[in-house]
Each structure stands twice: as structure tokens, then as C-alpha cells.
Amino acid sequence: MYLRPRTVGEACAALSERPAAVMLSGGTDVFPAWGEKPRPDYILDLSLLADLAAIRIEPDHVSIGARATWSALCKAELPACFDALKQAAREVGSIQIQNVATLGGNLCNASPAADGVPPLLVLDAEVELVSVAGARRLPLSDFLLGNRRTTRRPDEMLTRILVPRTIDDGRTAFLKLGARRYLVISIVMVAAVVSLENGRVREARVAIGSCSAVACRLPSLEAALIGRQAAGGLGRHVEAEHLLPLTPIDDVRASAAYRVEAAHELVCRALDACCDPGA
Structure with missing residues (x-):
């Protein structure tokens, strides 16, 4: 059955009656995942x-x-x-x-x-x-x-x-490493945001994806960057122990060891980009 609610209330009511319904909006993940499998009994189209x-x-x-x-x-x-x-x-x-x-x-x-x-x-x-x-x-x-x-x-x-809205003025960077430039699932990706005050780090946040079952922050690195002088970049302060929260796996895209090495490099680059006034 194909359901197309017009309000969030209608959508929630449909889910309460049919919790196995598959929600559909863009469909770019849903349709490929079906493959040759039988279609679900209920599809909840959220496009309205x-x-x-x-x-x-x-x-x-x-x-x-x-x-x-x-x-x-x-x-x-x-x-x-x-x-x-x-x-x-x-x-x-x-x-x-x-x-x-x-x-x-x-x-x-x-x-x-x-x-x-x-x-x-x-x-x-x-x-x-x-x-x-x-x-x-x-x-x-x-x-x-x-x-x-x-x-x-x-x-x-x-x-x-x-x-x-706690870090509106923060400078950010996102870097993604894959086997090619576009249309690729990442081997490693890094996001960073840095807020400065008088040229020093007031707050820094760093997260890494594709190196754990869930993307994660690096709290020890974030703490180590507080008060650091931003001139010359922050990548030089990244140490191997800062990446200990990562739990990468070996798969067809890369080895665990390569992911850790690549993550270290991308974190350095992302932090430097956050401090580069020309970036």
C-alpha cells in the first residue's frame, strides 16, 4: 500500500498503525537497497x-x-x-x-x-x-x-x-578521501571547526567518518588545541594518540592501517585550512 500523508500528524498516525512502513522522500538510498528484494507492504511517501x-x-x-x-x-x-x-x-x-x-x-x-x-x-x-x-x-x-x-x-x-548557534563565526573545513574525485564512498572524511580569539584557539571541534562504525569526535585533540596560537596552522599539534577513538576496518576500499594514516593527514590539513585566512 502506498501512503502519502499531507501533514506530520497524518504521517505519525500512519506509522503508529503500520510501524513496518518504509519512509520515502528522495529515495536515493531506499531504491538501491531494495535491489531484487520483494517490495515492502507499506510505503510512506513524505514528499507532500x-x-x-x-x-x-x-x-x-x-x-x-x-x-x-x-x-x-x-x-x-x-x-x-x-x-x-x-x-x-x-x-x-x-x-x-x-x-x-x-x-x-x-x-x-x-x-x-x-x-x-x-x-x-x-x-x-x-x-x-x-x-x-x-x-x-x-x-x-x-x-x-x-x-x-x-x-x-x-x-x-x-x-x-x-x-x-554557539560557534557561528567558526572557520570550518571538510575533507574527503576516496578512490576518485566524485561519485565515491569515502575511505576517510574529516570535518573541523575552529573559533579564534585574539589569534588563539577559543574552541576546536574535529570529527572523523569512515573510520569507525559511527563517525566520532576527537575530544583529546580538541582539548589540546585550546589556547594554541593559530598562526602557522594547527596541524602540527596533532599526535597519534589523538586518533585512538578510531576503530577502522580492513575492506575493499582500504586497510585499517591506511585509514589511520590518512585520517591523521586529513585532520592536519583540515585544521590548517581553518586557520588559513585565504582558505
Whole structure:
């Protein structure tokens, strides 16, 4: 059965009655995953929920609807700290994919190589989940549990991503390493944001994807950078022990050892880019 609700309330009611329904928006993850498998009994098409595509700047946070596309993110006028997310948006597949694929779908798919996760982690993003029982918010880091696993209940839908406006002026960078330049699943990706005061680091946040079941922050590195002089770059302060939270695997794209080495280099480059006034 094909369901096409007109409001979030209708969508939640449908999910409460049919928790096995597959939610569909851009479809760029859903359709390839089906392959030759039998189609699900219920498909919940969210394309009429226009409010879920809205991007709004509020006094204390930025609200990004779960149906916002990568192309819409690229075009949105957002604080400087969102530049890394926009850089990631330009790396998602082709232009055709970017025009229909959604940020919410990227997060709910919960791939370790999801491009949107590291830039949102460094922004301390939260997600909003809604059901007939009400709404709840939780940090993105708590929402993602592992490869293709989240804390979303079957009767819930992701409606918004909320980013607190605590580092609006931060300089950011997003770097992605793959076997080729475009249309590639990453071997390693890094997002960083640095806020400066009088030429020194007031706050630094760094996240790495594709090197763990869930992309993760590097808290020991972030702490070590506080107060550092930004002139000359910050990459020189990155040590091997800062990358200990990573748990990379060997697969067809790269070995675990290569991923760690590449991650170290990309973190150095991203931090240096955040301090380069010409970047």
C-alpha cells in the first residue's frame, strides 16, 4: 500500500498503525537497497510535507528540516560554521542526487560513510523525532548507534536537525578521501571547526567518518588545541594518540592501517585550512 500523508500528524498516525512502513522522500538510498528484494507492504511517501524541507535561522539555533536536500543546503544563507556541511553537500553523489537526496535520509540510513554526519557532529547537532506520543530531541551522537542502526523507534519519524548557534563565526573545513574525485564512498572524511580569539584557539571541534562504525569526535585533540596560537596552522599539534577513538576496518576500499594514516593527514590539513585566512 502506498501512503502519502499531507501533514506530520497524518504521517505519525500512519506509522503508529503500520510501524513496518518504509519512509520515502528522495529515495536515493531506499531504491538501491531494495535491489531484487520483494517490495515492502507499506510505503510512506513524505514528499507532500513541505514544512520538513524548510531551513530556518532562529535566534538560538538553526533548524534544518529532514527533507531539506543537499542542493538546498548549498544555496541556503547560513552562518560561517556551516561551510563544512555545504562542502560535504557538494560531495554527495552527482548533481542529480544532490537535488533529491535529503539530509534526514542520510542520517537515518546511518552509514559509517554518511557525508553529513561529521560536519553535523562538530556543530553539536541534535535531531528531533516525532510520533503520536509526542516529540523528543537527542544529540546526533546518541541517535547513531552503528552501521545502519539508530535509536529511532519504528513509530517515529525524523523531522528536524537542530544546530545551536554557539560557534557561528567558526572557520570550518571538510575533507574527503576516496578512490576518485566524485561519485565515491569515502575511505576517510574529516570535518573541523575552529573559533579564534585574539589569534588563539577559543574552541576546536574535529570529527572523523569512515573510520569507525559511527563517525566520532576527537575530544583529546580538541582539548589540546585550546589556547594554541593559530598562526602557522594547527596541524602540527596533532599526535597519534589523538586518533585512538578510531576503530577502522580492513575492506575493499582500504586497510585499517591506511585509514589511520590518512585520517591523521586529513585532520592536519583540515585544521590548517581553518586557520588559513585565504582558505
